[in-house]
Amino acid sequence: MRLPCPWCGDRDLNEFGYGGDATLQRPADDAPMKEWVDYVFFRDNPRGSHREHWQHIQGCRAWIVVERDTLTHEITGSWPANEMVVAAPAKSEVTP
């Protein structure tokens, strides 16, 4: 498999490290315990298109978001991770 690094182009899978689900958002510092437990311990296992974090460890070291079909391994997009961050709320909207 090859992954398209937004900075370096198509590179071999060997150059990357896997970082897991990129659709998760780190909860607010004071978010309820359940939200934190979900964030750290629970993952969906989607069949089909999925966004994941990968790090180009043996290359530019950038963390990137890769959109990959988990069934066919078709890659439909990749972006620098820092452009894909949904800013976490400073304070939780839910009262703990």
Place this chain on the structure above:
Amino acid sequence: MSAAKANKAQPHRSPDGGRIDRGTPLSFRFDGQSYQGYAGDTLASALLANGVKLVGRSFKYHRPRGILSAGVEEPNALVQLRSGARHEPNLRATVAELYDGLEATSQNRWPSLAFDVSAINNVFSAFLGAGFYYKTFMGPTRGAWHFYERIIRKAAGLGTAPTLPDPDRYEKAHAHCDLLVVGGGAAGLAAALTAGRSGARVFLVEQDNELGGALLGEAAGAGLAWATDAASELASLPNVRILTRTTAFGFYDHGVMGLVERVADHLPQPGAHQPRQRLWTLRTKQVVIAAGAHERPLVFGDNDIPGVMLAGAVRRYLHRWAVTPGERATVFANHDEAYRTALDLADAGVAVAAVVDPRPVPGGDLLRALAERGIEHLSNHVVVRARGGRHLLGAEVAALDADGNPTEPTRFISSDLLAMSGGWNPAVQLHAQSGGKPQWDSRLFTFVPGTSKQAERSAGAAAGHMTLASALTDGVSAAGAALEALGHALKPIDLPAVEPEAEAVPAPLWEVYTRKGKRFVDFQHDVTAKDLDQAVREGYRAPEHAKRYTTLGMATDQGKTANVNALEVLARARGEAREKLAQTTFRPPYTPVSLGAFGGRDVLRHYHPIRRTPMHAWHEAQGAVMVETGLWMRPRYYPRGNETLFEAMNRETRHVREKVGMVDVSTLGKIDVQGPDAGEFLNRIYANGFKKLPVGKARYGVMLREDGMVFDDGTCSRLSESHYLVTTTTANAARILSHMEYHLQTCWPDLRVHVASVTDQIAAMAIAGPRSRAVLEKAVEGAEVSNEALPFMGVVHARIAGKPVIIFRISFSGELAYEVAAGADHGLAVWEALMEAGQDSEIMAYGTEAMAVMRIEKGHAAGPELSGQTTAADLGLGKLCSTKKPYIGHRLKERPVTADPHRPALVGLVSLEDNKRIPGGAQLVEDPKAQAPVPMLGYATSPTYSITLNKNIALGLLKDGAERMGTTLYATNPLNNTTVKVEVVSPHFFDPEGKRLHA
């Protein structure tokens, strides 16, 4: 046959013809017997030329087996080649190129090939049927496996694995291409030439040693002449790369193809600087699979007797190697194409007894050709059973009744060669690996490639185009489609005018239904039609289930000659239409690939390289005993005279505690953190605070994982307002860097911070002991190192030996101590300058053993305690964790399980038994003699002998550790039956108030 006679004659070799070099005779040995062949031979063709028909014993029943095919699909003729370290089992004689001095032995026989004791299995085969292993060794009788395993492993199986290290070298290569053409036969050559002329970057790979494919195995004609020209034109094109002796074994995601090039397998041993094999990772844009087809055997009684061969293979031996595999032949086939075998054999002077064909009315021209050669033709007939033992004697032939069942009586036709063909199966393996699903073709009665999932298309016989003319045009159009996708304009090529030929369109005959003999479907795994019937009867009806139950298709040939026939037998046994059954999954490799090729150069030190510190040469010169930690080489101790490890460790420890010592700590991970938000960033990364750390100060820090467990520890120093230097443990250096980068880029992109590893750029040494300041004062220029100027946790820039250094007053040993950091290039000079300056103070280098003793004496947590299962509170670091700011892990460390006050906590353990060490990993229990299960209260993590205390001590993790101080427990290791009485004490064994490091 005597050796002399064998050398003189190759009784089954024609005097002329073939693609062999009669001017280059080659000697070889098979099972100790000497024979001769010619350059261009395979081991199989040379054995057949010498009249050797029995070449192996079968997997389960130890039945005599000969050579079935002339290619990679061979299930029977597996041999072991070479000897000693180069010994290699399970090689197919049909593709092993002959070289002078080749040594081959048959396998799976004892004591000899002709007389094999385990052939008795054949008699008891009723007990060895499908599911034998499951029934015997699963469920209630499972224990039997342990008893019988040794015997069964010897009797079953194939060759023996080599026991010596492989002396050969393997390489890996990477390449890109526009178009990969797999297979250098007619279709592949047409595709490659079309694409090559159009300017695309083409790879053409052929598993054989020369291009030509099936054309090499037929009588010479216009096709072969064209192929020769095409091959030389391709060789002249700079945009075309031809790899022969190369197999495309795996079609992976995104057009990545695995190739294995057998660079030197055809030589006695690789030449100087030559690899044995080369593994290619080829990144393709388009692929044309012109991998040909494999001929299908027919399933009749005892169809495995040596002398029963595939009809196409017989022609190939005849034309390519000028070998006549028999003296009197019978042909049994259900399609016209195989008649060529009868005609070609007759033209080569072999007596052909009969052509047996289950079809009622075959073509007229063929009948005339048979009649001209005086060959009897038996239509509406089948071979019911082959007769013979170690070689074929003849075939029992019967007419078919109206329902297609053989009738009695049978007629015996004497022959020593039975050429059979049930049609051809396109090589759909790579197509299937790429994600395609082969589809049933009701005309060819086999599977052809289905819809492509990747940029690949099959061509020629691999796509079901079984004649030369159609294969050639299909090759051109496949290349045309690939070129269009690539955006290259197509330049046409001229194709030869070839004579019309009989096509292999078989009648639907798969198995001859008879109770006579064993009707093998999978030759290599000894699976018969009866086994498949039994699988269906016992409920293993789905092909994937029947495959696993009978092991059909699971041998090294992956059922190339078996799978399609098996599905037909299954369909018949299930009483269902053939179309309903799909093939089992094809997985790489297409043919076996040696592990050496996958390893390539990534073996031994190339796989596990060494990292050396800048002071490595000094340690070696001092006779240090080195230890590998991760990839690093570190001095473990510096023995003097005949000192043991224990003696040296004690000497070095005592010396540091009493005088002064120096240890190389360059291996610690070092990360440079810079930027206006560096303080805020480190506040989030560490559990304790760093934002307010003054410039010129160091601080011990603990990092947690997001789940609240301790991740790593180390010191962090503030070098300027926006510049910090973080140290990590040696083991976690890479992980921490990645962890920091992850959070900066995916969680907090607003923080203006950069991080970079400087582990390799900085040499570091710790100088420890009461006299350490005296040494520094002598060596340092440009800075004060007095207790006032450089207090505990102070940091200063200075020079040693004229080189810029940073001095940190931090201590791992518990002594007055400093760490000195210098540029890697200056490391050795600074180290030597400190050693020189320390002469008067009797400075002594110490290793990791003494370092470990001192950190245990001080109760510092390290690797064994930072196991990923301990919280900061467990390690006595709970108070360090900030309550004023959020940080990674702050939330989940409050979970009930991590906040539980009864969790095992860090304690010290002292052996109460003289001279008895506490076993590492020992469980802590109140009463080791209690009835099992004994309640386990904790365990010892880091044991050592402390020369300072003259006691055997350990750190450990103990449930309710604080409450158990002063109590007596037992450290017990049931694995080696050691139990030691211990007292629970504070983990700070030595100088608990820390007076020494503040001195």
